[in-house]
Amino acid sequence: MCWQCDHPEATRADYHDVLRRKILAHGWAVQYVGSERTPFGYTIGLHPAGLPELLVAGLPPETTLKILNTLAGYMVREVEPAPGDTMQLADEWHGEFVAVAEPHAHMGLGLELYGPALRGLQFVWRDRDGHTPWCPDFNKGGLRQPVLGNRSAALSP
Template sequence: MRDIDDVLRRQERIIDTIGWAVTYVLPTDDGTVTTAPFAYTVGLTAHDCPELITAGLPPEVAHSLLNDLARRVYDQAERFTHGQRLNDLIAGYDAIIIDGPPTDELLPGLAISRYGRDQVRLQQMVWPDQQGRFPWDHGYRFDPRTQPLIGRL
């Protein structure tokens, strides 16, 4: 396992180069509850933008989607709003942006340690099931623990 100082140095180099970094958090099992994997950006707070977060996706997919969104925020000055549908992110599906605070399940620890809890705002990219339903929709195919949410629509 890499030393945390190495991780932070690498993250700093990435942020200095492109403006943000993506951090992936693997699931843990404490014997009673298994948490979902999630990924989030670090670096957008320094530009007065919310950090982006998503949950329940494989690392490569989460990393790619968050990089696409962060590029739009950082390079194109695009701003997302609570409830905004994105039809150009996931081929054949809409995604939805929701605002909310960090939660026990979705805690962007490296962003909070870098900027302070009171400075970090979050926007979550929520993905649908194969029928286009979201976690708050009746009939959503997945267990709610698959994609924990920072807020509701």
């Protein structure tokens, strides 16, 4: 269950406090949005460091958490990927970065904490056969992955 479901008496401000504590302890938090149609997850807490928040769509919670934590750690320690950059992760995950066109539509808690200047960068993963969502053969019979921006669109400052 979700934190808010487990704490029905809590307010949205209480959950913001939980997120702030996680961000203070770890540098960022991951918010997973479960959905039968298209689950997704995103980071909250990279924005104060001048970085875009990260988003992954169409994967189960454990995989989403692992990918986002790996990417966030890389961005904090190494470099911010640009839209159009590709990356190979451990466990054979390979993907391309796409600027999220409308972060306010997908990263609500980040927006609530940091305001409208929030930027988003989606890690668009390839399926087991190496196909991207732009390919008609992408993930046949598996989860779909919406792409939440234009391919290789630059992030606005």
